[in-house]
Amino acid sequence: MSFMLPSNLIPNDASPEWMSKGDNAWQMTTATMVGLQSVPGLVILYGSIVKKKWAINSCLMALFAFAAVLVCWVGWGYQMSFGSDPFLPFLGRPGFTSLRAGYLVEKAFAGKLPNATMVFFQFVFAAITLILVAGALLGRMNFYAWMVFVPVWLTCSYTVGAYSIWCPTGWLAKKGIIDYSGGYVIHLSSGIAGFTAAYWVGPRESKDRERFPPNNILLMLLGAGLLWMGWTGFNGGDPYMASRDASLAVLNTHVCAATSLLTWLMLDILFFEKPSVIGATQGMITGLVCITPAAGVVQGWAAIVMGLLSGSIPWFTMMVVHKKVSLLKEIDDTMAVFHTHAVAGSLGGVLTGFFAEPRLNRIFYDITDGWQHYIGLAYGIKTGNPSAGFRQMGIQVLGILFVVAWNVVVTSLICIAIRVMIPLRLSDEELEIGDEEVHGESAYALWGDGEKFENSKRNSAHGFDEFSTKEGSNFR
Numbered sequence: 200m201s202f203m204l205p206s207n208l209i210p211n212d213a214s215p216e217w218m219s220k221g222d223n224a225w226q227m228t229t230a231t232m233v234g235l236q237s238v239p240g241l242v243i244l245y246g247s248i249v250k251k252k253w254a255i256n257s258c259l260m261a262l263f264a265f266a267a268v269l270v271c272w273v274g275w276g277y278q279m280s281f282g283s284d285p286f287l288p289f290l291g292r293p294g295f296t297s298l299r300a301g302y303l304v305e306k307a308f309a310g311k312l313p314n315a316t317m318v319f320f321q322f323v324f325a326a327i328t329l330i331l332v333a334g335a336l337l338g339r340m341n342f343y344a345w346m347v348f349v350p351v352w353l354t355c356s357y358t359v360g361a362y363s364i365w366c367p368t369g370w371l372a373k374k375g376i377i378d379y380s381g382g383y384v385i386h387l388s389s390g391i392a393g394f395t396a397a398y399w400v401g402p403r404e405s406k407d408r409e410r411f412p413p414n415n416i417l418l419m420l421l422g423a424g425l426l427w428m429g430w431t432g433f434n435g436g437d438p439y440m441a442s443r444d445a446s447l448a449v450l451n452t453h454v455c456a457a458t459s460l461l462t463w464l465m466l467d468i469l470f471f472e473k474p475s476v477i478g479a480t481q482g483m484i485t486g487l488v489c490i491t492p493a494a495g496v497v498q499g500w501a502a503i504v505m506g507l508l509s510g511s512i513p514w515f516t517m518m519v520v521h522k523k524v525s526l527l528k529e530i531d532d533t534m535a536v537f538h539t540h541a542v543a544g545s546l547g548g549v550l551t552g553f554f555a556e557p558r559l560n561r562i563f564y565d566i567t568d569g570w571q572h573y574i575g576l577a578y579g580i581k582t583g584n585p586s587a588g589f590r591q592m593g594i595q596v597l598g599i600l601f602v603v604a605w606n607v608v609v610t611s612l613i614c615i616a617i618r619v620m621i622p623l624r625l626s627d628e629e630l631e632i633g634d635e636e637v638h639g640e641s642a643y644a645l646w647g648d649g650e651k652f653e654n655s656k657r658n659s660a661h662g663f664d665e666f667s668t669k670e671g672s673n674f675r
Contacts, residue, residue, distance in 0.1 A: 232432025244422025252633025254642035280361035334534030335393030382492025390541025399614035402531035448495035458506025459486025489547035552595035
């Protein structure tokens, strides 16, 4: 009996036989969800969690990074991170292949997707990494220095971590490191790089460090909510298909985040006698970060355990250790990315090495040659093969050491080089006034503040208004 495919499923030039329409649609959807985590998610979160005078600056640092990374990514970043032409054991060969239409419609290394989908999907991860770095620098970094920092750090740091850990030919990937969706590549690297850059840029004004209240907590929660829900795409897209592994990763992600949020909140109540919405948000973030390297390779009960630990260990490092270690007190990390991303990302990497389930790893990595790969320590002990489990733990720790060392050195060199040409820190006058001095704009026009904006000669709106008046426009 002959079987005829429906007309919409018959392969053609637009939809070749190797491409899965469903997987491609899922991949582009998840990429858009991750993009929404940055724009508008972190743009809103940053703009509302800082003092009013830094709202515009904080938003624009995130918005600029998103745009600048995309141009660099299609220009050379993707080939350096995922290119099929190795340049070094930890880096692909730079090239402009990602701008060529013939390449973009060809089959990606994942097999069922065109390269254009993979380029876009991996771009949103690169972009959010730079935006997370910005979180440590809010409220004092020279915007012109930031404009230089973004493309240079992407080129010299992010690409190395992505290639080493995620590209099949990367040296840590060959060793068998497990980083399901970016606990190392994104969160650990952004936490360490942000903390390192904060050292070189210097602190905010003393009065800003002493008191830095959010200008709009309700709006901050909107940004946090976009971040949380967007994590469905963050972890659900990394199997590169709409698979059962993707479903598991999504569920584990939200279970861990919820558990971590509740744990952090309970600790705040227990020790500070008040439930803090900012604390709950931090607990949410640490849970999302911690589960990221493990999302699709651990069981549901392990996700809950990871949530308990991600809601308590980063809480302890932030609330207790931070106040006792002089280096942590000295460096002004505005959004505490060291604790929420570096500590939580490292914790997630180690716990992945402990809880990784061999059967789930076989699904994710498409392993067909036995159980000897990617065995978490707990399962290595359970199956009488503890050496394999300890080997996996060793690889996970090796990955942490590599990412930390590379980012400390490279980020320091970048900051030192930039400050030769451009001051890393804003001037005292700019630090005192904030957005109006730096950008000629103010976040809110209340009680006559709008008049300052209209009369300002330091923003593009001034020229527009002046032109409209001369031409007799009734635009206003």
